Amino acid sequence: xxxxxxxxxxxxxxxxxxxxxxxxxxxxxxxxxxxxxxxxxxxxxxxxxxxxxxxxxxxxxxxxxxxxxxxxxxxxxxxxxxxxxxxxxxxxxxxxxxxxxxxxxxxxxxxxxxxxxxxxxxxxxxxxxxxxxxxxxxxxxxxxxxxxxxxxxxxxxxxxxxxxxxxxxxxxxxxxxxxxxxxxxxxxxxxxxxxxxxxxxxxxxxxxxxxxxxxxxxxxxxxxxxxxxxxxxxxxxxxxxxxxxxxxxxxxxxxxxxxxxxxxxxxxxxxxxxxxxxxxxxxxxxxxxxxxxxxxxxxxxxxxxxxxxxxxxxxxxxxxxxxxxxxxxxxxxxxxxxxxxxxxxxxxxxxxxxxxxxxxxxxxxxxxxxxxxxxxxxxxxxxxxxxxxxxxxxxxxxxxxxxxxxxxxxxxxxxxxxxxxxxxxxxxxxxxxxxxxxxxxxxxxxxxxxxxxxxxxxxxxxxxxxxxxxxxxxxxxxxx
Numbered sequence: 001x002x003x004x005x006x007x008x009x010x011x012x013x014x015x016x017x018x019x020x021x022x023x024x025x026x027x028x029x030x031x032x033x034x035x036x037x038x039x040x041x042x043x044x045x046x047x048x049x050x051x052x053x054x055x056x057x058x059x060x061x062x063x064x065x066x067x068x069x070x071x072x073x074x075x076x077x078x079x080x081x082x083x084x085x086x087x088x089x090x091x092x093x094x095x096x097x098x099x100x101x102x103x104x105x106x107x108x109x110x111x112x113x114x115x116x117x118x119x120x121x122x123x124x125x126x127x128x129x130x131x132x133x134x135x136x137x138x139x140x141x142x143x144x145x146x147x148x149x150x151x152x153x154x155x156x157x158x159x160x161x162x163x164x165x166x167x168x169x170x171x172x173x174x175x176x177x178x179x180x181x182x183x184x185x186x187x188x189x190x191x192x193x194x195x196x197x198x199x200x201x202x203x204x205x206x207x208x209x210x211x212x213x214x215x216x217x218x219x220x221x222x223x224x225x226x227x228x229x230x231x232x233x234x235x236x237x238x239x240x241x242x243x244x245x246x247x248x249x250x251x252x253x254x255x256x257x258x259x260x261x262x263x264x265x266x267x268x269x270x271x272x273x274x275x276x277x278x279x280x281x282x283x284x285x286x287x288x289x290x291x292x293x294x295x296x297x298x299x300x301x302x303x304x305x306x307x308x309x310x311x312x313x314x315x316x317x318x319x320x321x322x323x324x325x326x327x328x329x330x331x332x333x334x335x336x337x338x339x340x341x342x343x344x345x346x347x348x349x350x351x352x353x354x355x356x357x358x359x360x361x362x363x364x365x366x367x368x369x370x371x372x373x374x375x376x377x378x379x380x381x382x383x384x385x386x387x388x389x390x391x392x393x394x395x396x397x398x399x400x401x402x403x404x405x406x407x408x409x410x411x412x413x414x415x416x417x418x419x420x421x422x423x424x425x426x427x428x429x430x431x432x433x434x435x436x437x438x439x440x441x442x443x444x445x446x447x448x449x450x451x452x453x454x455x456x457x458x459x460x461x462x463x464x465x466x467x468x469x470x471x472x473x474x475x476x477x478x479x480x
Contacts, residue, residue, distance in 0.1 A: 004031045004179045006042060007186030009049035010196025015204065016041045021176055026092030026323035027314050029362040035179050038204035043171065043212040045201035050169035051218060053197030058167040059137050065165055066114035068428065071192040073110035073183075079188070081183055085311030087153060088314045090116040090180040091365065092323030093277055102154045106181075109157040111392075112446045113466070117165035120467050132478045137471035139167035140220040140244065144213040146206075148226045148232070149175035149325050150386075152282040156182055159223045160199060162466035171200045171219060173209045177326055198430050206230060214238045219375050224248070225282075228384075228410075228455045246453055246459030246469050248282070250384040251412030254405035255285030255441075256427070259294040261417035262439065267298065271305050274414060275368050278321055280329075283413045283435070283442060286390045287381055289401050295394040296335055298417065299372065302392070308367050311354040317389040321354075324387060325365045330364035335368055339378040345371040345391070371445040374403035384410065398427065406432045412452035415441050434460075 004023070014020075019037035024030060036042070057065070058147040076083055080103055124134040138194050145159035150332040152175060160170050164309075174182035186201050210230070213219055221244035224234055231247040238245055255273055257266050273285040290298045314322035324330045331425040337351055350369030372392040374380050381391055393400040405414060413435040418424050428436040434452040437443060444450075449460035459469060 001031070004033055004035045004183045004203055005186075006038060006090070006201070006245055007038050007101055007201040008042065008046045008191070009181075009200065010190060012186060012190075015039065016045070021205070023090075024180065024326075025089055026325050027363040029327065029364065030457040032089070034238070035176050036203045037208075038202050039372050040212040041207045041211060042202050042204070043216060043434050046171045046202050047142055047216055047218050048196035050171055050200055051356045053195055054139075054141055054169045057195060058200050060167070062117045062120075062167075065167065068192060068194055069110045069114040069161060069165060072194065073107045073114070075188040075192050075425050076107050076110075077403070078184070079184070083153065083184055085315070086184055087178075087324070090178045091152065091325055092314055093143065093148065094319045096317070097277060102151060103258055106153040106157045106231045108446070109154070109161045110139060113161040113165040114155065114464070116162070116467060118168070120464070129480060131480055133475050137166075137468070137472040137477060138474060140472055141168065141471060142219050142224070143168045143170055143221045143464075143470060144216075145172040145175055145225065146210050146221045146224045147171055147172070147212065148220065149177040150277060152178040153181040153185065155225050156185070158461065159225075163470045164199060166470050167320050168470050169200075169204060171213060171339045171341070171354050173204070173206075173213060174201055176203060176205055176425045177382045178311060179203050180427075189392045200410045201348050210234070211237065214243075215241065217241065220244065222246070223363075223469070231457065237263075244469065246274050246451070246461060247457040248461065249412075249455060249457040250386075250410055250457070251452065251456055252287060252384050252408040252410045253283065253285045253415070253433070254287045254289060254431075255415045256401055256405055256417065257288065257294065257298065257417040258416075258423070259291040260419045261294070262419065263294070263298070265439065266417040267301050267305070269441050270302060275306070275309065275321065275388050276322055276389070276442075278366070279388040279390070280325065280386055282300065282386075285413075285415050286385060287376070288390055289404065290392060290395045291401075292396050295392075299392055300346070303370055306370055309368050311365055312356055313358065313360045321365075321368055323360070323365050325364075326375065327364055327385070330366065331391060333366050333385060336380060336383075336387070337389060340389070340391070343374055343378045343380055345380060346373040347371055348392070349373075350388070351479070399429075402427065402430055409455040410452070411454040412456035413437070469472070
């Protein structure tokens with residue numbers, strides 16, 4: 001059984017306590033690895049290593065830091081098959097998804113910020129002929145990055161790449177549920193020649209490792225992606241210490257389809273936005289609002305396509321839907337399907353555990369599920385399920401669906417489908433959402449800010465926003 005190790009001060013180490021956590025494969029339900037059950041002493045050791053490394057790393061020219069990030073990216077690319085297979089086994093997602101989405105995007109994160117840091121600039125303002133004001137942006141020092149289990153390497157690198165590029169040293173906590181590609185990354189960093197202590201990866205449970213990071217006085221900032229509940233706890237602990245916080249949390253995103261949409265494009269993309277990664281993406285659109293003249297036709301076509309999705313072994317070609325990430329999450333999703341029925345919902349397709357024969361017979365698979373007959377205010381349509389469950393709701397007027405779309409406590413993303421350009425601009429501007437896609441979904445430019453409003457979070461990641469988050473501005477005023 002493979003043992004994942006922490007990466008601290010350039011060394012691969014077990015938890016100081018010697019304790020381990022079981023790591024099951026979602027597709028089989030059987031343990032296949034052990035993960036360090038790290039604690040506060042491991043976080044302390046990582047912070048000390050990062051603090052020692054920081055002066056030299058911050059003084060390293062940006063071009064040299066960028067060169068190292070590109071070296072890491074190329075090392076991942078050269079091991080693409082190994083990384084993709086590890087991600088598929090660890091998460092339960094289809095190997096095809098890990099190969100074409102997760103790992104390529106992880107590589108791009110390093111490459112993008114390697115380029116971005118060499119183009120990063122400050123501002124200057126001449127005050128008449130009296131003074132020149134300019135802004136310096138300096139790295140914060142030791143920063144903390146906490147990433148989730150749904151897109152493990154993708155979101156881990158989305159955080160650590162800008163932090164490292166701009167000159168910080170990082171203590172990161174990958175999810176204990178999906179640690180394997182972070183472990184592979186630590187091996188790559190050693191081979192690529194990243195100086196010891198610049199990046200430290202501490203595996204373990206949130207209440208131990210994440211909590212220790214949040215309260216550590218020498219960690220200047222926390223970048224977190226995960227549940228709203230955990231984000232609130234991080235804010236409660238970290239805010240009194242005046243740490244910088246970026247919290248990207250839950251979503252219950254609306255997908256609003258007007259009758260004048262491009263039907264085929266809206267249908268195909270709604271399939272993706274409902275069930276990509278088994279619905280385990282914070283940007284998925286599980287609330288599907290369809291204008292009434294189109295509703296029956298759209299529903300029939302969507303049900304037909306959903307029934308055709310192949311649920312199966314994530315490692316087999318042709319699998320569309322893999323396993324949910326853990327038994328706990330599997331039971332949560334099935335519980336929400338039961339709740340939808342109790343609230344009066346009609347299951348149009350799916351609605352139960354999926355049977356996958358062979359080696360996956362005990363895996364955590366759920367049939368892609370569509371429900372109708374529920375109003376926008378019920379729990380099924382207000383709470384984040386984070387699984388392959390979507391609800392269909394007909395609407396008549398723009399104002400009506402706008403109120404429903406904005407009715408949840410979340411505000412991360414939304415999709416709007418219409419050929420009416422004026423409506424598209426008008427409707428998008430009134431949605432309570434950090435991201436709005438019009439006639440598309442998950443089309444991302446890495447230069448743009450990413451994040452939500454309301455209970456979906458505070459702060460923005462991506463592009464200059466990420467580099468600004470991981471720096472401290474200092475104004476210098478020189479009298480002329």
